[in-house]
Amino acid sequence: MTQYTTPNNPTEKDEQGYNGWHNYETWCVNLWLTNDYADYTYIRDLIKKANNIVDAAEQIREMVEEMNPIAEQATLYTDLLNGALREVDWFEIAQHFLED
Numbered sequence: 001m002t003q004y005t006t007p008n009n010p011t012e013k014d015e016q017g018y019n020g021w022h023n024y025e026t027w028c029v030n031l032w033l034t035n036d037y038a039d040y041t042y043i044r045d046l047i048k049k050a051n052n053i054v055d056a057a058e059q060i061r062e063m064v065e066e067m068n069p070i071a072e073q074a075t076l077y078t079d080l081l082n083g084a085l086r087e088v089d090w091f092e093i094a095q096h097f098l099e100d
Contacts (some may be wrong), residue, residue: 057090
């Protein structure tokens with residue numbers, strides 16, 4: 001099996017991560033959360049009410065997982081999505097919202 005890679009392949013990891021983020025998965029989740037006004041304002045409120053950054057990160061993770069439209073399905077795509085979500089640095093996203 002031939003493996004294809006390009007310099008812009010988001011699955012390739014390097015010391016810098018992806019676009020200044022820990023990895024592609026973290027960057028992608030943050031991008032979507034900050035580009036949707038309802039999600040953005042919900043998370044901003046959540047961050048303000050959290051006891052600490054760890055709680056905020058956990059609440060953001062739970063919110064994203066609850067939004068998963070295919071979570072209850074047993075498919076290749078569900079497994080891939082869940083695998084990608086396990087790679088997200090939720091603490092980094094929470095920290096970004098705190099600094100915003």
